[in-house]
Amino acid sequence: MSDTSEAPSIAENKPPAILSLIGDTPLVEVTQFDTGPCHLFLKLENQNPGGSIKDRIALSMIEAAEEEGKLQPGGTVVEATAGNTGLGLALVAGAKGYRVLLVIPDKMSQEKISHVKALGAEVRITRSDVTRGHPEYYQDVAARLAEEIRGAFYVNQFGNPANPLAHERTTGPEIWEQMRHDVDAVVVGVGSGGTLTGLGRFFNRVKPRRGIEVILADPTGSVLYEYVKMGKLVESGSWAVEGIGEDFIPEIADMSLVTDAFEIDDEESFATARDLLHKEGIFGGSSTGTLVAGALRYCRQQTKPKRVVTLVPDTGNKYLSKMYNDFWMAEQGFIHRPPQGDLSDLISHRYEAGEVITVGPDDSLLTAFKRMRGSDVSQLPVVDKNGRAIGIIDESDLLVRVHRDSSHFNDPVEKAMTDRLETLPPDTKIKDLLDVFDRGRVAIVMEDDKFLGLITRTDLLSYLRLHMPKSAAPLEREFV
Ligand SMILES: Cc1ncc(COP(=O)(O)O)c(C=O)c1O
Numbered sequence: 044m045s046d047t048s049e050a051p052s053i054a055e056n057k058p059p060a061i062l063s064l065i066g067d068t069p070l071v072e073v074t075q076f077d078t079g080p081c082h083l084f085l086k087l088e089n090q091n092p093g094g095s096i097k098d099r100i101a102l103s104m105i106e107a108a109e110e111e112g113k114l115q116p117g118g119t120v121v122e123a124t125a126g127n128t129g130l131g132l133a134l135v136a137g138a139k140g141y142r143v144l145l146v147i148p149d150k151m152s153q154e155k156i157s158h159v160k161a162l163g164a165e166v167r168i169t170r171s172d173v174t175r176g177h178p179e180y181y182q183d184v185a186a187r188l189a190e191e192i193r194g195a196f197y198v199n200q201f202g203n204p205a206n207p208l209a210h211e212r213t214t215g216p217e218i219w220e221q222m223r224h225d226v227d228a229v230v231v232g233v234g235s236g237g238t239l240t241g242l243g244r245f246f247n248r249v250k251p252r253r254g255i256e257v258i259l260a261d262p263t264g265s266v267l268y269e270y271v272k273m274g275k276l277v278e279s280g281s282w283a284v285e286g287i288g289e290d291f292i293p294e295i296a297d298m299s300l301v302t303d304a305f306e307i308d309d310e311e312s313f314a315t316a317r318d319l320l321h322k323e324g325i326f327g328g329s330s331t332g333t334l335v336a337g338a339l340r341y342c343r344q345q346t347k348p349k350r351v352v353t354l355v356p357d358t359g360n361k362y363l364s365k366m367y368n369d370f371w372m373a374e375q376g377f378i379h380r381p382p383q384g385d386l387s388d389l390i391s392h393r394y395e396a397g398e399v400i401t402v403g404p405d406d407s408l409l410t411a412f413k414r415m416r417g418s419d420v421s422q423l424p425v426v427d428k429n430g431r432a433i434g435i436i437d438e439s440d441l442l443v444r445v446h447r448d449s450s451h452f453n454d455p456v457e458k459a460m461t462d463r464l465e466t467l468p469p470d471t472k473i474k475d476l477l478d479v480f481d482r483g484r485v486a487i488v489m490e491d492d493k494f495l496g497l498i499t500r501t502d503l504l505s506y507l508r509l510h511m512p513k514s515a516a517p518l519e520r521e522f523v
Pocket residue numbers: 096127231232233234235236237238239285286287328330331334354356357523
């Protein structure tokens with residue numbers, strides 16, 4: 044090949060083409076649920092390149108800042124965010140060559156932090172147990188950093204008019220076209236209020252005088268439902284659905300656009316999102332469950348046929364270790380097993396149901412180590428061919444064996460395991476369980492000869508947390 048052959052050229056100052064794939068998301072009809080007399084449609088915002096509806100506002104807020112001269116080449120984009128907005132900004136601003144600095148509360152999952160870092164964003168972790176006005180509150184930290192850094196732009200999705208404008212200019216018109224100008228109601232959630240305000244304004248314009256109802260679906264614990272229904276601000280509670288619900292009214296949220304509201308608890312939201320995946324094959328996040336549950340309630344209350352739209356705001360990928368994980372759901376009390384009233388209620392992974400990761404006595408120590416790493420546990424029960432628990436192997440047992448000569452990773456498990464087992468029958472008292480933990484062991488629950496499962500300190504702590512009186516439970520804060 045000669046030097047003059049055509050090499051693919053990198054267009055100067057042109058961002059990657061992926062940004063042109065933001066928006067224009069598909070709309071599908073729900074066909075496998077009882078929608079009463081209504082037709083219910085879902086706008087699949089999970090299909091945006093960054094996996095959420097926030098890609099739209101990231102693009103709109105960055106472009107507005109560029110046009111207004113608030114963001115110059117070489118500038119830094121700063122935002123306080125816990126989730127999708129950070130991903131959207133890392134994608135959009137990163138692709139446009141800006142430095143991206145995200146201030147993230149410390150309760151957010153490692154997966155989310157890894158994701159924004161992989162996109163090239165820098166992360167400052169701050170406290171999640173403080174409220175607005177505190178110097179370490181995530182929004183205050185971001186505002187301060189933006190002042191300190193030369194050429195920095197503080198995005199502030201809660202007060203940025205380019206946030207609702209993204210929905211007024213793109214999401215709304217797309218829905219209107221896809222529905223062939225025939226819409227009776229749209230069901231939304233509020234995080235920053237951008238979706239509500241943008242869609243509300245657009246639909247009021249194309250079909251004025253409340254021709255299109257704007258229905259709020261709000262997590263139980265958020266203050267917005269009460270505000271719409273009673274016109275007053277109540278004390279907030281806590282909720283586990285992510286991305287929507289608030290303990291204040293965001294600056295850009297025009298709540299006067301809402302015509303009615305439904306309150307949906309975590310359990311119903313999660314169950315609905317999981318059902319949506321099973322029945323329709325649509326993989327949404329936790330707030331998808333809230334919105335679809337709210338839309339279904341609205342639909343089933345109607346006496347005349349209506350055409351209703353709601354959103355799938357983000358992808359379920361981010362919720363695989365939570366809402367889509369049966370163990371997490373059971374641990375949090377969202378999936379209920381019939382209680383036995385004994386120690387077996389504390390067993391999170393039951394052997395009989397194939398839920399326990401085990402190792403055989405003839406397996407190698409390397410196999411044991413890989414299984415521990417793969418499932419993030421520090422010990423494994425050793426179970427023989429007849430299904431009997433004959434030992435337990437933990438990280439210390441492995442270390443003792445291999446620390447001088449790592450070729451011992453090839454030794455069989457039975458050479459390193461502990462066979463002095465702390466077996467307990469299911470009717471043991473919790474106090475006796477504590478004695479086992481004091482000896483640095485895990486408890487193996489056996490009913491006669493039958494191995495039921497293990498109980499670790501974490502299992503006991505999770506059980507106690509779940510049974511903590513509601514009045515004593517601290518409030519969990521939500522971050523958008
Ligand atoms: C995960 C998630 N993020 C964000 C939003 C939109 O919130 P807003 O436009 O009010 O910030 C929603 C709305 O349903 C959502 O479910």
